[in-house]
Amino acid sequence: MVEQEIKLYVPPAAREAVKARLTKLPGPRRVRLRAMYFDTPSRWLARHLAAIRLRLEGRQWVQTFKMAGADSVSRIELNHRRPGPELDLSVYAGTPAEPLFAALDGELALRYETDxxxxxxxxxxxxxxxEIAYDVGAVRAPGFEAQINEIEFERTAGWVDALFGVAIDWVKEHGLVLDARSKAxxxxxxxxxxxxxxxxxxxxxxxVxxxxxxxxxAPVGAAKLDLPADATPALALQMLSQSAFDQIVxxxxxxxxxxxxxxxxxxVHQLRVGVRRLRSGWRLLRGWTTLPEPALQxxxxxxxxxxxAARDTDVLLDTVFPTLEQAGMPPLARPVRAEGDAAGxxxxxxxxxxxxxLLRWLASLPARSAVSQAVAGNDGAEPYAPLAVARLRKWHRAVLRDGARYRELDEHARHALRKDVKRLRYGLGFARAYFESARLKPYLKRLSTLQDVLGEVNDLAVARGYFLQRAHAEPAAWFAVGWIAARLSALESETVREVEALGKTRKFW
Known part of the structure; x- marks a missing residue:
């Protein structure tokens, strides 16, 4: 059985309105669900994006296996009634779950519970x-507990596209938040x-x-992405977009x-990294496969x-001001961080x-298994690897070309160079499987150093504008303007050196 659903967090301010809206809908049913989840000591199932549970639904025990499905809203779900709270793995013979349980690396034991x-x-x-299911309760493990307050929209019949329309309607009405984390x-x-x-x-x-x-x-960084050696642009688009989406959401x-x-x-920084990865991946694949509609881009x-804009304020308060104060800047009031800007x-x-x-678009892409069958040379599909390598080499040459005349570039062009460096770095992350590690690692290290230098240039350029606005009324701000000017001059020379060093680094191809 394939389950297709969207899950959203219900903020405190929306809970009464959500309950009131639900009471007006047909099919009233309330049920208490108490579940026990099992895994091996090494988390074999979790590491394979799967879970098994025993759940008491009213008076009936149900054994459920779930694992990732063909797209971002689909899950494979296998349910079996049980006479009591005992697992029976024999029911998975001949199912997609059989290989996972056949390869278990330890005994299944209770790991956590939900109520x-x-x-x-x-x-x-x-x-x-x-079907709309509003869950209120908790998930518990020894020593820790987390509250559950979420609403799930599951397609039980008909077109899956309707699922997204319903979710958007409830988001608009109640301020719900998309949450990709399952209870498991x-x-x-x-x-x-x-x-x-x-x-x-x-x-x-x-x-502890x-x-x-x-x-x-903790913030969620970019997950490692391993594209198959025979990937087509269509498969690369699906995998890199899903990877970036997971980081963003x-x-x-x-x-x-x-x-x-x-x-x-x-x-906020990691969210923006996810968006940058998404846009860089789309830019890398432009012209080779069908990208999302322009409005989504x-x-x-x-x-x-x-x-x-929210991150600029964070950098100003958490990095620039402390540095200037340590350098001897006269007392100058810090700006007030706008409470809730990023959260809002x-x-x-x-x-x-x-x-x-974006989730709707991801779900509309062909199932990964089907896309994977269109390997290089089949059905006219071009191989992704040589196309990506050629484009990345072109981006590399553009960085060296513009970086070589860095002193002549205006502020807008310098910012564009920084974006090009980031695009090249993220693009390499989407194609690293096609390069020798011994070549790629030194290059990425040098590229990362150049990106850091250009990042500091960008942060200080933004800060200079802020202090210039204050300097006319607050003379102490002139210290910041002068210090930033001196630092930018030093960074200009450092940037030129790093570009030259990148040009001398052994190439990634």
Whole structure:
């Protein structure tokens, strides 16, 4: 059985309105669901994006296996009624689950539990039936617990496209937040934290608990992407877009759910890295396969810039001001960080709608198994690897060309060079499987250094504009303007040196 659903977090301010709306819909049903999830000590199932549980649904025990499906909203789900809370793996003979259980690397044991009260409703929309399930409860592992307050929209019949329309309607009405984390994913994270806590010495327990709790909400970086050697541009588009989307949506959810006053600067940075990776991947593949519609691409640019404004403030307060104060800047009041700016953008209807539309586009792509069959040479499909390598070499030459005349570039052109360096770096990340590691690593290291230098140039250029605005009324700001000018001059020489060093580095091809 294939399950297709969209899950959204329900913020505190929306909960009463969501309940009230649900009570007006047909099919009233409330059920308490208590589930136990199992895995091996090495997390064999979790590492393969799968989970098995025993759940008491009213008075009936149900054994359920889930694993990732063909697209971003689909899951393989196998349900079997059980007379009691005992696992029976024999039911998976001849199913997609059989290979995973045949290769288990240890005994299955209880890892975490969930306990929720579910309110279920059915709605009929054009060409589809949608089941709405509102879950309130908790997921628990030894030593840790997390609250659950989420609503799921599952297609039970008809066109899957209707699922996205319903989700967007509820987002617009109630300010819901797309959350890609399943209960199993959250429970597995709690169980890992509990394992670390259990190994801590008594005197270290409080410190370890705090560190593990922080790790549960840590920013999400880019996952390693391994494209098949015979990938076509269509398969590359699907895989790199899904990878970037996962990074974006997970950081966005954490930002939107963060308590007031939480430091989310790194989450904002990682969200923007995800958007940059997405746009770089699309740029890399332009002309070789069908990209998303222009409106979706334009929104990616627009939201990247919007979150960039929030990051500029973070850099000013957390990096530039401390550096200037240490350098001897006279007392100068710091700007007030706009409370909730990034959180408000992450939770906004416009941004959440873009995420769901991006999810709709990802789900519309052919199933990965089908795309994977269109290997190089079949059905006229061109191989991705040589196309990507040729384009990356072109981008490399453009960076060296523009970098060689860096002193002559105006501020706009220097910013464009920084974007080109980032695009090249992310593009290499999408094609690293096609290069020798011994060649690629030194090149990436040098490219990363150049990116860091250009990043500091950009941050200081933004800060200079801020201090110039204040300098006419606050003379102390002139210190900042002068210090930044001197530092930018030094960075100009450093940039030229780094470009020259990149040109002398052994090429990645």
């Amino acid at each position: 929720v009260m579910r309110l279920v409703r059915q709605v009929r929309v054009r060409r589809a039936n949608i 994913e959250r429970g597995d994270a709690l169980a890992r934290a509990g394992t670390v806590l259990a190994q801590a010495l008594p005197e270290d327990e409080a410190r 608990r705090a560190a593990q709790r922080a790790q549960l909400d 997970r950081n966005a959810a954490l930002i939107a759910m963060a308590p007031a006053g939480a430091d989310m600067a790194e989450h 334009e929104d990616a640019r627009r939201f990247f810039q919007a979150f960039g 953008m992450a939770a906004s209807h416009a941004f959440q709608t873009w995420l769901i539309e």
